[in-house]
Amino acid sequence: xxxxxxxxxxxxxxxxxxxxxxxxxxxxxxxxxxxxxxxxxxxxxxxxxxxxxxxxxxxxxxxxxxxxxxxxxxxxxxxxxxxxxxxxxxxxxxxxxxxxxxxxxxxxxxxxxxxxxxxxxxxxxxxxxxxxxxxxxxxxxxxxxxxxxxxxxxxxxxxxxxxxxxxxxxxxxxxxxxxxxxxxxxxxxxxxxxxxxxxxxxxxxxxxxxxxxxxxxxxxxx
Amino acid sequence: xxxxxxxxxxxxxxxxxxxxxxxxxxxxxxxxxxxxxxxxxxxxxxxxxxxxxxxxxxxxxxxxxxxxxxxxxxxxxxxxxxxxxxxxxxxxxxxxxxxxxxxxxxxxxxxxxxxxxxxxxxxxxxxxxxxxxxxxxxxxxxxxxxxxxxxxxxxxxxxxxxxxxxxxxxxxxxxxxxxxxxxxxxxxxxxxxxxxxxxxxxxxxxxxxxxxxxxxxxxxxx
DNA sequence: GCATTAATTTGCGTATGCATTAAATAATCC
DNA sequence: GGATTATTTAATGCATACGCAAATTAATGC
Numbered sequence: 001x002x003x004x005x006x007x008x009x010x011x012x013x014x015x016x017x018x019x020x021x022x023x024x025x026x027x028x029x030x031x032x033x034x035x036x037x038x039x040x041x042x043x044x045x046x047x048x049x050x051x052x053x054x055x056x057x058x059x060x061x062x063x064x065x066x067x068x069x070x071x072x073x074x075x076x077x078x079x080x081x082x083x084x085x086x087x088x089x090x091x092x093x094x095x096x097x098x099x100x101x102x103x104x105x106x107x108x109x110x111x112x113x114x115x116x117x118x119x120x121x122x123x124x125x126x127x128x129x130x131x132x133x134x135x136x137x138x139x140x141x142x143x144x145x146x147x148x149x150x151x152x153x154x155x156x157x158x159x160x161x162x163x164x165x166x167x168x169x170x171x172x173x174x175x176x177x178x179x180x181x182x183x184x185x186x187x188x189x190x191x192x193x194x195x196x197x198x199x200x201x202x203x204x205x206x207x208x209x210x211x212x213x214x215x216x217x218x219x220x221x222x
Numbered sequence: 223x224x225x226x227x228x229x230x231x232x233x234x235x236x237x238x239x240x241x242x243x244x245x246x247x248x249x250x251x252x253x254x255x256x257x258x259x260x261x262x263x264x265x266x267x268x269x270x271x272x273x274x275x276x277x278x279x280x281x282x283x284x285x286x287x288x289x290x291x292x293x294x295x296x297x298x299x300x301x302x303x304x305x306x307x308x309x310x311x312x313x314x315x316x317x318x319x320x321x322x323x324x325x326x327x328x329x330x331x332x333x334x335x336x337x338x339x340x341x342x343x344x345x346x347x348x349x350x351x352x353x354x355x356x357x358x359x360x361x362x363x364x365x366x367x368x369x370x371x372x373x374x375x376x377x378x379x380x381x382x383x384x385x386x387x388x389x390x391x392x393x394x395x396x397x398x399x400x401x402x403x404x405x406x407x408x409x410x411x412x413x414x415x416x417x418x419x420x421x422x423x424x425x426x427x428x429x430x431x432x433x434x435x436x437x438x439x440x441x442x443x444x
Numbered sequence: 445g446c447a448t449t450a451a452t453t454t455g456c457g458t459a460t461g462c463a464t465t466a467a468a469t470a471a472t473c474c
Numbered sequence: 475g476g477a478t479t480a481t482t483t484a485a486t487g488c489a490t491a492c493g494c495a496a497a498t499t500a501a502t503g504c
């Protein structure tokens with residue numbers, strides 16, 4: 001028994017999020033408030049509240065009389081998001097390295113890297129994506145800036161839906177984990193400049209790959 | 223005739239924002255939804271919507287049964303915000319320089335610098351602050367990343383109320399405009415690396431001054 | 445036919461009321 | 475008297491209702 005009883009607006013928030021990520025609410029699609037209320041079996045009030053929040057998180061847009069639009073992502077949007085992630089995560093990496101954490105505090109980071117290796121060996125892309133998320137999340141956590149944490153989380157959410165698509169049309173990300181290891185090493189050794197530069201390079205490379213991929217496949221929106 | 227007729231929830235949003243910035247709603251104070259509704263002469267519904275939005279913008283916090291709390295800022299919060307601004311604005315400066323804008327596109331930037339000079343000559347700190355805002359806003363606009371724009375706006379909002387206080391207890395910011403000019407020159411010359419580094423230095427210096435100031439005056443929250 | 449206007453529908457913004465539940469107060473027990 | 479439990483109070487979360495304006499459809503004129 002999970003004795004929860006969470007509020008309707010909170011449930012609306014997480015159900016809408018999950019339906020956006022899964023694609024059940026497709027990018028570019030419009031939905032009336034009443035339609036979403038029916039879908040979630042609640043009144044419009046908590047739906048509106050959740051939608052308001054999701055709007056300010058950049059996942060959707062309210063257009064009176066046209067419905068709630070799930071925001072699609074153009075290649076330019078992707079570039080913007082990756083640039084934000086590059087800047088903020090690199091800073092986090094630098095600060096994490098400067099902290100000179102004992103190795104035990106970096107266990108989660110190391111674990112994520114190992115899990116990615118394993119996922120690649122198993123060619124389990126979902127597991128890889130999950131561990132990659134974990135690595136980046138842990139990195140910004142170690143960076144110690146709560147605002148960076150939440151901004152990065154927001155940006156990651158925005159690309160999450162798209163990644164489901166892109167992940168499966170690109171080569172297995174083997175290079176990526178070498179980068180991760182390099183960042184990890186630098187943090188472990190307290191080498192802030194290297195941590196920063198390695199991570200920046202990692203993200204810029206990932207961005208280039210992605211943009212090229214989208215371009216090659218003529219994907220204008222996702 | 224300003225033929226407007228803006229919605230209640232939109233009015234709630236801007237009135238609450240303005241009352242937070244002015245200090246009419248003081249940092250750390252709690253307010254029931256019904257109290258705010260009375261204050262704005264509307265029902266709780268649009269107030270709740272505005273409050274939801276302001277919460278996700280980091281200006282306040284909803285604590286069920288305790289009321290809406292206007293978030294105070296600690297020196298650590300200030301440091302966090304300045305770090306985010308440093309990273310994202312520096313990137314914007316770099317990108318702006320790389321664009322090789324014709325000088326005419328940089329007129330607003332130059333104007334802001336001139337206005338700051340004038341404000342300093344007149345010892346008009348409010349005018350200085352306004353022009354400084356304008357400079358930073360214009361900079362990120364030129365950077366061409368809409369997400370950076372809105373994140374920077376959010377962070378600037380968080381710091382706005384506090385600046386009213388800090389601005390008047392610190393020496394007149396003469397050094398600051400030298401920095402601005404340096405950034406401007408670099409953008410004009412298309413020197414991306416210098417634009418980036420100068421702006422980073424500018425923000426880091428500003429952060430150091432501020433933190434020192436808060437520390438000196440033992441200001442724990444504002 | 446086509447354009448213009450009138451009628452109708454429909455979705456949204458907001459007010460209102462109520463059930464729920466946390467907090468505050470009173471009451472009871474040891 | 476202090477602690478525990480019962481009672482009351484009150485703020486919130488949510489459903490509901492309704493007026494208004496936008497959008498759609500029907501009607502009318504030319």
